[in-house]
Amino acid sequence: MTVFNKGVSRRSLMKGGVxxxxxxxxxxxxxxxxxxxxxxxxGGSVTLGFNVPQSGAYADEGADExxxxxxxxxxxxxxxDGGMLNTFTSKALxxxxxxxxxxEYVTGDTQTKSDAARASxxxxxEKDGVVMVTGGSSSxxxxxxxxxxxxxxxxxxxxxxxxxxxxxxxxxxxxxxxFFNAYQSGAALAPVLEANYGKDRKAYHxxxxxxxxxxxxxxxxxxxxxxxxxxxxxVRTPLGAGDFSQYITPVLNSGADVLILNHYGKDMVNxxxxxxxxxxxxxxxxxxxxxxxxxxxxxxxxxxxxxxxKGIFGSTNWHWSLSDEGSQAFVKSFGAEYGFPPSxxxxxxxxxxxxxxxxxxxxxxxxxxxxxxxxxxxxxDGMGNGPTLYRADDHQCFKKVxxxxxxxxxxxxxxxxxxxxxxxxxxxxxxxxxxxFAGSLGSCNNGA
Amino acid sequence: xxxxxxxxxxxxxxxxIFMMLFAAAVLTAPFWASFIxxxxxxxxxxxxxxxxFAIGFNILFGLTGYxxxxxxxxxxxxxxxxxxxxxxxxxxxxxxxxxxILFSALFALAIGYIxxxxxxxxxxxxxxxxxxxxxxLAYSVLTPITNGETGLKVIPTDPxxxxxxxxxxxxxxxxxxxxxxxxxxxxxxxxxxxxxLIIGFxxxxxxxxxxxxxxxxxxxxxxxxxxYTGFNTRPYTLAAFVISGMYAGMAGALLASTDPLAGAERxxxxxxxxxxxxxxxxxxxxxxGPVLGAAVIKYFExxxxxxxxxxxxxxxxxxxxxxxxxxxxxAGLFVGEGWHLTLGVVFMLIVIFLPGxxxxxxxxxxxxxxxxxxxxxxxxxxxxx
Numbered sequence: 001m002t003v004f005n006k007g008v009s010r011r012s013l014m015k016g017g018v019x020x021x022x023x024x025x026x027x028x029x030x031x032x033x034x035x036x037x038x039x040x041x042x043g044g045s046v047t048l049g050f051n052v053p054q055s056g057a058y059a060d061e062g063a064d065e066x067x068x069x070x071x072x073x074x075x076x077x078x079x080x081d082g083g084m085l086n087t088f089t090s091k092a093l094x095x096x097x098x099x100x101x102x103x104e105y106v107t108g109d110t111q112t113k114s115d116a117a118r119a120s121x122x123x124x125x126e127k128d129g130v131v132m133v134t135g136g137s138s139s140x141x142x143x144x145x146x147x148x149x150x151x152x153x154x155x156x157x158x159x160x161x162x163x164x165x166x167x168x169x170x171x172x173x174x175x176x177x178x179f180f181n182a183y184q185s186g187a188a189l190a191p192v193l194e195a196n197y198g199k200d201r202k203a204y205h206x207x208x209x210x211x212x213x214x215x216x217x218x219x220x221x222x223x224x225x226x227x228x229x230x231x232x233x234x235v236r237t238p239l240g241a242g243d244f245s246q247y248i249t250p251v252l253n254s255g256a257d258v259l260i261l262n263h264y265g266k267d268m269v270n271x272x273x274x275x276x277x278x279x280x281x282x283x284x285x286x287x288x289x290x291x292x293x294x295x296x297x298x299x300x301x302x303x304x305x306x307x308x309x310k311g312i313f314g315s316t317n318w319h320w321s322l323s324d325e326g327s328q329a330f331v332k333s334f335g336a337e338y339g340f341p342p343s344x345x346x347x348x349x350x351x352x353x354x355x356x357x358x359x360x361x362x363x364x365x366x367x368x369x370x371x372x373x374x375x376x377x378x379x380x381d382g383m384g385n386g387p388t389l390y391r392a393d394d395h396q397c398f399k400k401v402x403x404x405x406x407x408x409x410x411x412x413x414x415x416x417x418x419x420x421x422x423x424x425x426x427x428x429x430x431x432x433x434x435x436x437f438a439g440s441l442g443s444c445n446n447g448a
Numbered sequence: 449x450x451x452x453x454x455x456x457x458x459x460x461x462x463x464x465i466f467m468m469l470f471a472a473a474v475l476t477a478p479f480w481a482s483f484i485x486x487x488x489x490x491x492x493x494x495x496x497x498x499x500x501f502a503i504g505f506n507i508l509f510g511l512t513g514y515x516x517x518x519x520x521x522x523x524x525x526x527x528x529x530x531x532x533x534x535x536x537x538x539x540x541x542x543x544x545x546x547x548x549i550l551f552s553a554l555f556a557l558a559i560g561y562i563x564x565x566x567x568x569x570x571x572x573x574x575x576x577x578x579x580x581x582x583x584x585l586a587y588s589v590l591t592p593i594t595n596g597e598t599g600l601k602v603i604p605t606d607p608x609x610x611x612x613x614x615x616x617x618x619x620x621x622x623x624x625x626x627x628x629x630x631x632x633x634x635x636x637x638x639x640x641x642x643x644x645l646i647i648g649f650x651x652x653x654x655x656x657x658x659x660x661x662x663x664x665x666x667x668x669x670x671x672x673x674x675x676y677t678g679f680n681t682r683p684y685t686l687a688a689f690v691i692s693g694m695y696a697g698m699a700g701a702l703l704a705s706t707d708p709l710a711g712a713e714r715x716x717x718x719x720x721x722x723x724x725x726x727x728x729x730x731x732x733x734x735x736x737g738p739v740l741g742a743a744v745i746k747y748f749e750x751x752x753x754x755x756x757x758x759x760x761x762x763x764x765x766x767x768x769x770x771x772x773x774x775x776x777x778x779a780g781l782f783v784g785e786g787w788h789l790t791l792g793v794v795f796m797l798i799v800i801f802l803p804g805x806x807x808x809x810x811x812x813x814x815x816x817x818x819x820x821x822x823x824x825x826x827x828x829x830x831x832x833x
Contacts, residue, residue, distance in 0.1 A: 054753070054784065054785035055785060055788070104758070105756075105758065106756070107754060108753065108754055109785060113711065114709060115709075115711055115714060118709070119490055119494065119749075119750060120753075120754075122490035123490055126488035126489055126634075127488035127491075128754075140597050140711075143598070147601075150622075209588070209591070209597060236588075238597075442621070442622075
């Protein structure tokens with residue numbers, strides 16, 4: 001330690017110490033202020049944070065989500081044709097921003113990774129001063145960001161996330177989800193599967209190995225077993241596996257006659273394509289035609305899988321071909337802006353942004369606790385899903401669910417799914433504390 | 449060792465000044481970084497943590513020339529060890545860091561022992577294979593330990609034995625990491641990471657200046673000759689490998705300390721590649737280079753990826769409408785989701801024109817300055833770095 005004794009006098013050390021203390025204290029002077037809640041907007045504008053995957057396995061969904069967010073901001077600020085604001089049953093929004101403040105936004109790339117998503121959300125909260133973060137596409141990411149927002153003290157409006165846990169075991173007081181979930185998929189699909197494939201079937205599950213896959217596998221297995229189906233095997237596959245042949249070969253000799261693919265995004269495109277290439281759909285097992293079911297469908301995935309989706313059943317939150325007023329208005333303004341119809345991911349993100357803005361307007365503040373109260377138990381219509389309830393117990397939306405089927409004769413590259421049934425809300429409603437969902441919201445957090 | 453001149457490079461005095469400048473720069477980062485839009489806790493924490501990671505990587509790559517393509521494995525192991533310490537023992541960060549260093553050292557010892565039997569590209573491939581193996585294990589069979597894709601989290605009902613014994617375990621609210629009561633989020637978290645970065649930097653400097661460091665550099669310049677002179681180089685390379693693995697484990701623990709969540713993606717090959725980029729971008733073999741490289745890459749990742757059309761429109765608003773649209777369209781390719789492209793271009797330019805990285809740039813500027821100045825000041829800070 002001879003080094004440190006050289007050339008340092010007591011005086012210079014003290015000087016350095018004083019300077020250092022001043023330096024350490026400095027940032028706290030800037031951050032501390034008289035705020036009633038975290039990131040309270042003081043100027044003429046308010047900032048929202050759009051945190052979507054711009055790279056990785058769910059990048060297509062992310063790009064569409066971002067388009068929807070930008071459209072929503074336009075409509076809230078009174079630009080464009082107003083879209084669903086014209087059909088929304090709550091008329092609190094006047095097209096002059098939120099509470100008279102112009103809406104601005106910042107964007108970030110989650111990279112479909114929890115780490116990157118949380119870093120990006122933290123930037124939005126700490127640097128850009130957002131009052132709300134929204135986004136998703138992977139439930140793992142959505143849950144990670146939701147708990148971050150809870151700890152920080154701002155609102156999280158979940159985008160596309162289908163795991164039961166988002167509003168189940170991992171539900172949070174500051175987090176809200178409009179999208180449906182795996183349990184609702186099971187409840188909606190089961191009767192249709194029974195009608196088409198009968199009561200005596202043997203199912204084989206291939207499941208994406210993370211929170212969404214696990215809960216969907218559980219929900220679908222429960223729903224189909226209640227019909228009298230048997231579950232032959234459940235196999236977990238890594239997310240983004242690319243090659244599923246090693247998982248599909250054993251299906252052929254398992255005695256199963258139904259393959260359930262709990263995959264999403266590029267995984268679903270790959271596993272379905274390979275299952276079809278292996279000739280599963282041409283086989284006869286137990287005297288029945290072998291069939292494939294994809295519980296969570298999206299039009300973007302159907303586009304990726306092409307021919308292979310024909311005749312395959314699944315469920316979806318929303319589809320652009322719906323004929324109600326709200327859906328029509330949204331498809332029209334999205335189409336005018338971008339030249340093609342929106343995906344279900346775009347729809348849920350657009351609706352979430354409007355719902356947030358509306359709640360702030362009705363609450364008269366952006367404070368998370370007051371705004372959350374305005375959303376809890378909120379009943380609305382005109383957003384494309386019929387009458388909808390934001391349940392207070394778990395912050396999950398309840399609305400009808402669509403059962404869809406890959407179209408046999410598509411008329412355009414976007415017209416790939418046909419709606420088989422619009423399952424009513426009552427059929428997909430469950431108690432907030434059934435074992436698959438039991439969790440606690442905790443208390444809301446205003447931050448500062 | 450003589451008190452005034454260390455084994456290699458700068459004198460003890462210039463080293464000391466350099467060290468002080470570095471510490472001052474790091475500790476005042478919240479101040480100066482706000483001018484480039486980086487003055488917020490999360491990015492500052494990332495700077496300090498990845499700086500530490502890169503310093504450690506540089507002890508192996510910069511000094512011995514062994515290019516490990518699997519260093520992210522130790523980052524991940526450190527994170528998992530730290531989160532398990534939070535879950536089982538206490539939310540205090542010190543035991544977590546201790547465990548992270550211990551476990552990453554053990555893994556580094558095992559992986560290093562096998563991989564270091566080969567050199568060059570074979571060594572790189574071996575380390576890459578081990579890292580990918582760890583990543584895939586964390587994803588599949590080790591799911592009970594790692595919680596797979598969902599990631600390992602702390603929950604209120606974790607056992608936390610030490611807190612239980614002390615009677616302060618609270619199962620009602622989500623636990624937060626702390627250092628004896630000081631929460632490790634926001635600015636306190638950054639200062640904690642910053643202090644560890646400075647200590648890590650000091651140790652790296654001492655290693656580089658020591659006879660051990662000289663030995664490592666000799667291995668880099670010609671290992672065969674060392675072997676012919678009767679030197680067994682393996683213990684030295686293994687020691688360097690383990691030390692740099694411990695740095696990575698410590699960085700992993702700090703990641704978990706500032707945000708108690710560990711995911712397998714931290715071990716992916718892209719994460720291993722990132723630290724290689726950081727080191728080369730900043731200047732391999734220099735002390736300060738890796739820290740600068742880490743800062744540049746994290747800055748790009750967090751700031752450039754956040755630019756969108758709205759921001760660009762505001763930036764080019766001084767141009768006439770037609771030009772503005774063109775400028776926004778062109779610039780739009782390089783920001784937002786295109787930040788990888790910008791990083792790639794910057795990396796290419798640096799590797800082509802400044803093979804020594806940012807540090808070479810600084811040296812050249814310094815030389816230019818010295819020549820025009822005509823003075824013979826020994827600005828050893830940059831030289832010896």
